[in-house]
Amino acid sequence: MAAVTDAPTTPVRLRRSPRRSPDAVPALRSPLWVRAALATALTVVALLWLAPLAWALVTSLKEEGDTTAVPLELVPENGFTLQAYRSMLSNDNLITWFVNSTVVAVVVTVLTVALCASAAYGFSRTRFRGRNVLFALTIAGVMVPPQILIVPLYRQMLAWGMADTYAGIILPQLVAPAMVFILKKFFDGVPNELEEAARVDGAGSLRIFLQIVLPLSRSILAAVAIFVFIGAWNNFLWPFIITTDPSLLTLPVGLVQVQSSFGVRYAQVMASAILAGLPLVVVFMLFQRQIIRGVATTGLGGQ
Known part of the structure; x- marks a missing residue:
């Protein structure tokens, strides 16, 4: 009975698929005009939400006479003052x-x-x-x-x-x-x-x-x-x-x-x-x- 000899084997290397960075993974994105419209709408909503807060802050920095001046001014002629805060903190x-x-x-x-x-x-x-x-x-x-x-x-x-x-x-x-x-x-x-x-x-x-x-x-x-x-x-x-x-x-x-x-x-x-x-x-x-x-x-x- 003929002897069976083991054939020389070479190590088999498994080829790994290259890793993709998260940025390289294709994703479904909205069209550019949709994203631009959404960003514009969110900006408008944020400004509308911040407008009363900004007006309250500006009014608190005015003198009492400037708060009821007609027409209303964003920046008073006499400038801003902390008198209202001093009155409250006192x-x-x-x-x-x-x-x-x-x-x-x-x-x-x-x-x-x-x-x-x-x-x-x-x-x-x-x-x-x-x-x-x-x-x-x-x-x-x-x-x-x-x-x-x-x-x-x-x-x-x-x-x-x-x-x-x-x-x-x-x-x-x-x-x-x-x-x-x-x-x-x-x-x-x-x-x-x-x-x-x-x-x-x-x-x-x-x-x-x-x-x-x-x-x-x-x-x-x-x-x-x-x-x-x-x-x-x-x-x-x-x-x-x-x-x-x-x-x-x-x-x-x-x-x-x-x-x-x-x-x-x-x-x-x-x-x-x-x-x-x-x-x-x-x-x-x-x-x-x-x-x-x-x-x-x-x-x-x-x-």
């Missing part, structure tokens, strides 16, 4: 109002996020009889105008002795059905396998919620927190109704009362609006990435 109660607004907004934000996240996780993971009905009733709260609840809430706060207190200002602002809906949609997308693996290791529901679900939801929690903070900071109607003590007034309520005591002074009105909105601009500039990411990943678990 108010001794301004710091107190600012502190009150900060305390109320921060406490409302923390408690609202905690309550909404707990409720949303319960609706997302807990199975019980009547869950869908209860969730539908919760979401139905979005359709109830807040103005309808003013009288019942005011009478309830009076019965509990919470008028002219921080608790009376804060408690009615903790209800946020829309935030419960947003957080539930996000929790629905969190993989169940992560929780099942944690249960195998002996973790309870509270530990899973605090150490697994919440860390995975940092982006959406940050977005919800900022939305709630902005709403609590700008809230005027309820603090105006429930408080009469000057030491408990929030910034929007206090600034309006200063204007009413001195009559309509347009420069100071615009200066007060700029001062009241400045903290919100700072918050948005610091956390704009979290806001955009949270809104973009709503309903996508694990992002």
Whole structure:
């Protein structure tokens, strides 16, 4: 029997396809005129949105006599001045109002996020009889105008002795059905396998919620927190109704009362609006990435 000899083999080299850069991948693009028209429309909308803000800033830098001059001038003859800001900042109660607004907004934000996240996780993971009905009733709260609840809430706060207190200002602002809906949609997308693996290791529901679900939801929690903070900071109607003590007034309520005591002074009105909105601009500039990411990943678990 003839011996079988192994034939010499040469290594076979696999030819790799050249990698394409992302720019080289063909993509479907709109025609140039469509993109130009879209950019033009967005620019016009942005200018229309910025026009009132620019007018408020310019008016706040004018003297009171120049704000009512006819015809209206963009640049006054006497030049710009900071007199309106000096008048507002010279108010001794301004710091107190600012502190009150900060305390109320921060406490409302923390408690609202905690309550909404707990409720949303319960609706997302807990199975019980009547869950869908209860969730539908919760979401139905979005359709109830807040103005309808003013009288019942005011009478309830009076019965509990919470008028002219921080608790009376804060408690009615903790209800946020829309935030419960947003957080539930996000929790629905969190993989169940992560929780099942944690249960195998002996973790309870509270530990899973605090150490697994919440860390995975940092982006959406940050977005919800900022939305709630902005709403609590700008809230005027309820603090105006429930408080009469000057030491408990929030910034929007206090600034309006200063204007009413001195009559309509347009420069100071615009200066007060700029001062009241400045903290919100700072918050948005610091956390704009979290806001955009949270809104973009709503309903996508694990992002």
